[in-house]
Amino acid sequence: MDIALWIATGALALVALVGGITKTFVPREKLAAVHGGGWTAGVSAGFVKTLGVLELLAAAGLILPRLTGIAPVLVPVTAACWVLLMVGAMVTHGRRGETGLVALNVAYLLLAAFVLAGRVA
Template structure:
């Protein structure tokens, strides 16, 4: 069970790092060119960057607490928050068409 949780946390962390890094590094025009990222045209750049920072923090929250033995309860809390964030993103994408 522990191994499967580490794998799931690692995959979620990789997704969060890649999405967060893209939102921090790439311009709005480049982000909007990606499939499913057309929403970036209608929001301020600061909002996109903030989402990138939050995704990087989520990646850290999934891995670091258990890896460093600091408040390991934060890993499942972060995972639940990440799931809620993704549900919100799905709703936003469905509303935007």
């Protein structure tokens, strides 16, 4: 079970890392022009960058505490926060009629819920 949790955690951390780098360092105008990034046109650049930094922190919070043994309780806390983030993403993409992205967000939410449940137990 521990191996499955590490694989799920690593996959989720990779998603958070890529999303965080993109939102933090790619200009909002470029994000708004790509598939799935249209929502950024309706929010401030600061909001997008803030989400990006939170995703970077999530990537670290999913891996480092358990890997180092320092405050491993942060892993399920981070997974719970990711669940909430995905609910927001599902609402945002749902309002825009982006059902494929909603399904992807559901998959990420389920992955985070698995990590949360596995690391709390």
